[in-house]
Amino acid sequence: xxxxxxxxxxxxxxxxxGNSVEIPTLIIELSKTNKKEVADELIWEYIYHQGSTYENTxxxxxxxxxIIKESNxxxxxxDLVLSLxxxxxxxxxxxxxxxxxxxxxxxxxxxNRIKIAFKNALxxxxxxxxxxxxxxxxxxxxxxxxxxxxxLVTRGKHHEAEIFITFSENDEYIFVCPNCNEETFLWNEENxxxxxxxxxxxxxxxxxxxxxxxxxxxxxxxxxxxxxKININSLRSLLPYFKGHMNCYHCKEQSNIFDGVLxxx
Numbered sequence: 001x002x003x004x005x006x007x008x009x010x011x012x013x014x015x016x017x018g019n020s021v022e023i024p025t026l027i028i029e030l031s032k033t034n035k036k037e038v039a040d041e042l043i044w045e046y047i048y049h050q051g052s053t054y055e056n057t058x059x060x061x062x063x064x065x066x067i068i069k070e071s072n073x074x075x076x077x078x079d080l081v082l083s084l085x086x087x088x089x090x091x092x093x094x095x096x097x098x099x100x101x102x103x104x105x106x107x108x109x110x111x112n113r114i115k116i117a118f119k120n121a122l123x124x125x126x127x128x129x130x131x132x133x134x135x136x137x138x139x140x141x142x143x144x145x146x147x148x149x150x151x152l153v154t155r156g157k158h159h160e161a162e163i164f165i166t167f168s169e170n171d172e173y174i175f176v177c178p179n180c181n182e183e184t185f186l187w188n189e190e191n192x193x194x195x196x197x198x199x200x201x202x203x204x205x206x207x208x209x210x211x212x213x214x215x216x217x218x219x220x221x222x223x224x225x226x227x228x229k230i231n232i233n234s235l236r237s238l239l240p241y242f243k244g245h246m247n248c249y250h251c252k253e254q255s256n257i258f259d260g261v262l263x264x265x
Contacts, residue, residue: 001117002059002110004028012105013056016049020056023047027063034067034076039083048087055100057087058118065121068128074135081132082143084125085150086165092156093122126154136230144232145170151226160223162265170234175260180251184209184260186241191234193241193257197249213244217256 002009004024013020026042029035042064047057064084068077097115106114129150136147145164152161167173173186175195185196185206195209220243227235242258 001062002114004063009106009110010056010059012103013059014054014103014105015046015056016052016054017046020046020054020059023056023060027060027067030064031067031070034071034073036076036079039076039080043083043087053087053090053100055103055106055114058097058100058114061088061125062117062121065124065128078132078135078139078143081129082146082150085129085146085153085161088122088125089149089153089158089161089165091118091122092158093119129154133229141232141234144230145235148226148230148232148235151230159262159265163261164235166265167261170238173261174264175246175257176263177248177251177253178255178259178263179253180248181263182248182250183264184246184249186257186261188238191237193238195246207249209246209249211241211244211246211257213240215245216240216243217245217258220256220258223258 004010004027007021007024010020010024013023015023023042023046026038026046030038030042042060047054047060061084064080068080071077097118101111132147136144139147145168149161149164152158152164163173171188173188173193175184175186176182177184185199187194187196187200193211195211196203196206197209198206200206220239223242224239227239242261244257245254246257246260247254
């Protein structure tokens with residue numbers, strides 16, 4: 001773990017702004033204040049800027065987990081946990097982290113320190129998320145979706161997590177046929193998922209395709225159990241459709257709906 005006083009190392013860590021000299025100050029301020037605006041600045045401006053991660057992302061994570069463990073502010077802690085779920089969507093314990101280090105500014109010893117601390121932090125984050133289940137009842141519907149994303153990330157289900165980020169509005173999904181790779185458009189119309197051969201926004205002549213909800217996919221029981229446990233009502237109504245099947249309009253082959261949505265990611 002890179003200590004906050006090791007300013008020479010922080011000055012060499014890649015960031016959206018060339019170096020990371022400001023990060024130790026922000027971490028100290030966050031640990032003292034538990035302010036959401038400080039956390040947002042640190043995460044969205046410095047370590048996950050416009051969806052990109054950096055060397056400083058790996059070095060900062062252990063410090064953020066330390067803040068979560070030491071804080072007594074449950075709302076702040078949950079908000080930080082949900083934010084980190086987005087930051088970590090591309091990482092797991094088996095990830096090859098060598099590609100993160102592109103500047104050649106760091107010694108091998110320093111890189112190894114950062115990698116080891118980061119991978120240990122990933123294990124710790126999994127435990128933190130598990131322990132956060134006791135506080136999910138107070139979350140609004142949107143935050144429950146992000147808790148689902150965060151939980152999936154800690155279980156190595158990154159592509160599944162990306163579904164609920166990509167289609168975060170829950171108003172439409174894209175089905176890409178696993179057999180022919182052609183698109184079908186899935187629209188959530190009053191909690192009913194309807195399938196169309198063309199984007200309904202621009203095509204009045206679209207054709208509706210039947211989704212067979214009686215031919216249920218038992219492989220998705222894990223998702224059903226998780227959505228029910230977190231109590232995500234907006235997704236619960238769509239579960240029969242995710243578990244259902246459809247004959248592709250283009251190739252006529254049958255595929256599971258959720259598999260096709262996953263194939264769009």
